[in-house]
Amino acid sequence: MSTHARLPAQSFNFAYLDEQTKKMIRRAILKAVAIPGHQVPFASREMPLPYGWGTGGIQVTAAILGTDDVLKVIDQGADDTTNAVNIRRLFAKTAGVRTTTHTAEATVIQTRHRIPELPLKDGQILVFQVPIPEPLRWLEPKESETLKLHALEDYGLMHVHLYEDIATHGRIARSYDYPILVHDRYLSSPSPIPKFDNPKLDRSPALLLFGAGREKRIYAIPPYTRVKSLDFDDHPFSVQRWDRACALCGARDSFLDEVLIDDRGNRMFVCSDSDYCEGRRGTAAPEAAE
Amino acid sequence: MTEPLLRVRGLDKSFGRVTACRAVSLDLWPGEVLGIVGESGSGKTTLLRCLAGELEPTAGSVEFRAAEGPFEDVHRMGEARRRYLMRTQWGIVHQNPRDGLRMRVSAGGNVGERLMAAGERHYGRIRAEAVSWLDRVELDPGRIDELPALFSGGMQQRLQIARILVSRPRIVYLDEPTGGLDVSIQARLLDLLRRLVRDLALAVVIVTHDLGVARLLTDRLMVMRRGEVVEEGLTDQVLDDPRHAYSQLLVSSVIGA
């Protein structure tokens, strides 16, 4: 569903950020696009919400929004969570852009921890909210060292980590924020999306932008870029599968959330992507809470 | 083989006004064990770290010859090349195993790391190699998934050795490998080192303050005092026929040298 454009709030610049800041972020984005998967530092600004709530993604979105854009914001696949609602409201107020919950209608989609089920098209931009952009951070705490590792393409450490997973659990246990190799060069974190979504990154027609506000990094995967999820030859990458369908729409190919429905432990599985689920059900959802 | 494996010329290393090494030159040939002895503060560990590429000398050169190719200056080459050589062509066994092992990674992961860094992507093969090398250094392969902290000091030393040998290096540098170990464990380690040197045709540089270890393990010896090499030659020659006053003092001070 969509709302009509409203006049921007008087005291803010278009899309909240000042033009100089947007220029700075756009330069960072251009660098990021030029070097797929490489983390570009940027001067992250103070935003009207604390670190950990998507300030990086918001800054990227703010820098790229134009008056004709249609914005969708999702959080764990849903348009109607508090976070998604508030971010959408922020841009509706300060940029006056059209907002939507329909993936197909959006030109810019800001997301936390999921990629929409509906395949993206050429011309769409997906903006990821990223907590820790450095995929090696937990293995090598020193930034000076991880910078060198990336520069030298020295990624043995990540494979040691995956090896440990297999040795401990019999398989690679990482199920989200699964490390990827972008354009055969840079090791990147796809942000905490489930590994189920990793294949969608590979050669996507859309432009994928990643913003980390607290860590002050931006990186990008340009359209049609090769993205490979790390694995071993004899333990190839594989995605999660459910042995059931969505309780609401019957989909068997989407990422399902497990929802407790009462105090006796009864649960149901529903599509995490609320727009996808509704689309399959053909129902018009009520107005997204403002 | 007409050229040595490692060529060191005029190596100086200072830390501010403190001179740790002065004008050290040496050649190292495949299959030989070179000992560097001296007391604490003689500069021997600093020298070792310069040879292994960990510390950059203040002056002089350390040149390594890979696979019968040309000499390459270890400290003037690009970082990528140096790191590549450091994890394939040689390795350093640190005095404290914690400096040479990833303590939060299993024994197998530690041993397999160099393989993975070199691009090996088959888990089964990596594991098989790790098992083989653990066995080679006389560690129980059944402990492949245990963390290094569960191993004793002597075993951690052997784990360090396995971790390096997996890349089939030309040189192994050892910094006081028997320090802090029980005497019987020292003996086992020495014996293992001797056999590995013989079986793998390694070149080894071993820093030790223990002349007994030097006599048993090394072919050639360099005696260091206050950063300078005061005497060098065949090990048994330096220990039985020391010429420099300091060497004589050192030898006479030690029981069983």
Next chain:
Amino acid sequence: MAAAIEIESLDKSFTLHLRGGTELKVLSGLSLAVERGECLALQGPSGTGKSTILRCIYGNYRPDRGHVRVRGGGDTVDVAFAEPREILALRRSTLGYVSQFLRVVPRVPAIDLVMERAQESGVEPDMARARAAAILERLHIPHALWSLPPATFSGGEQQRINVARGLVAEQPILLLDEPTASLDSDNRAAVVDLVREAKARGATVVGVFHDREVRDAVADRVLVLDKAEAA
């Protein structure tokens, strides 16, 4: 046929820095030659440099002046001037040495210690083990001791391990420094037999034999050193 060992104008002294720089002159202008296949016994009072000569040939002591030419297979090496690597190679291929000290890595079984010497000179492990077993047998070392480290052996047993290590590789030149010290008559006889066999193989032997009987049994020539030859 060229001599196996040629010593020319050898000077060797020791400067004892710990005793205020006292100089101890042991050998002065010594020259001698040992023919291939010959057994030369060095004789004389202690302090005349008998051990020193052996050690100079072995490269254990470094002379002040002079030459020590050793002919192994084809090449001649001047041990007095050779690089450490050359001396090590010479020891592996050519020079066997029975010293008075058994300095070995602790906890290694006796038979392995003997075997290793053979392996170092290029003998295959199986053959090396067989030879080691044979020589230990000859030297009357009980089987029970073969798998034990020699640190707890008696003096005589340790000496026999020394002899075994020196002879197992069957090298062309043997340097024997009191090989029968602390051995009883049976074992002395065993050593004599082994030396004779080495000679029969064409080995050149230079030795210091305290025991006259042993000396008479193996030596072709005796060189008497006295204070005149020494300093």
